[in-house]
Amino acid sequence: MRARLQLDPEHGRLPERPKGADCKSAVTDFGGSNPSPATTWKARPRPGFLHPSPTLANVSDTITIRAATDADWPGVWAVLEPVFRAGETYTYPRDIREESARASWLGGEHTRVLVAVDAGPGDIVGTAKYLPNHPGAGAHVANASFAVAARAAGRGVGRALGQAVIDAARADGYRAIQFNAVVDTNVAAVRLWESLGFATLATVPEAFAHPTLGPVGLRIMHRFL
Numbered sequence: 001m002r003a004r005l006q007l008d009p010e011h012g013r014l015p016e017r018p019k020g021a022d023c024k025s026a027v028t029d030f031g032g033s034n035p036s037p038a039t040t041w042k043a044r045p046r047p048g049f050l051h052p053s054p055t056l057a058n059v060s061d062t063i064t065i066r067a068a069t070d071a072d073w074p075g076v077w078a079v080l081e082p083v084f085r086a087g088e089t090y091t092y093p094r095d096i097r098e099e100s101a102r103a104s105w106l107g108g109e110h111t112r113v114l115v116a117v118d119a120g121p122g123d124i125v126g127t128a129k130y131l132p133n134h135p136g137a138g139a140h141v142a143n144a145s146f147a148v149a150a151r152a153a154g155r156g157v158g159r160a161l162g163q164a165v166i167d168a169a170r171a172d173g174y175r176a177i178q179f180n181a182v183v184d185t186n187v188a189a190v191r192l193w194e195s196l197g198f199a200t201l202a203t204v205p206e207a208f209a210h211p212t213l214g215p216v217g218l219r220i221m222h223r224f225l
């Protein structure tokens, strides 16, 4: 059964950003000089939990999304490692070392990293990152990656991270988001991205060596912001 996420006062709508604030300043580079994000996004509650009722006001399971800090890396790696080792959804080497994963996930100066944090135990239950898909003349199109801990799957974390990245990338001035390699058999991801407005532009045949299914397609998915 899916856990409930705490409702925000707008009954499920992402909170408005404070006047004068923007996500560019709020979403700091991982390891940047400002580890205190100014803005958090509450994980969007499930559609079935949108009713403002006393029962829902007592929901204790709360997940928020914020910019990552240096101290978050062990929690981020704990989310990423099983995903990378499984090798079913990303093209990272399955035996990637932690330091390589850290360098790759955190990226360069233009990479923004978000984490989804369970407010109860303070655990990181999901992470996302976005960056320019290409430099220079292609830098107005973002690329993004996501992972949610298995223990938190199906609770709306992936959807909330996806929406947070859409909002933050738009606020940063990106004009579109492009996913370069969505594994065709990754049904959860394909459904999630389609529901967030992404369309498949093409599927590169047999471009992904799935560990159990063999060669499967890689979708290029895109949406304008």
Ligand SMILES: CC(C)(COP(=O)(O)OP(=O)(O)OC[C@H]1O[C@@H](n2cnc3c(N)ncnc32)[C@H](O)[C@@H]1OP(=O)(O)O)[C@@H](O)C(=O)NCCC(=O)NCCS
Pocket: 083, 089, 145, 146, 147, 148, 149, 152, 153, 154, 155, 156, 157, 158, 159, 160, 179, 181, 182, 183, 186, 187, 188, 189, 191, 192, 195
């Ligand atoms: C894909 C992923 C991010 C989804 O995260 P999640 O927190 O479990 O997803 P959510 O609970 O927010 O569900 C969002 C949508 O995903 C889809 N979905 C999630 N789990 C699903 C499942 N087991 N089967 C089919 N669809 C599923 C549904 O469309 C769901 O929509 P709903 O809100 O109407 O139910 C997560 O499964 C994950 O990290 N997978 C491994 C890494 C990965 O695939 N990253 C993306 C690479 S493109």
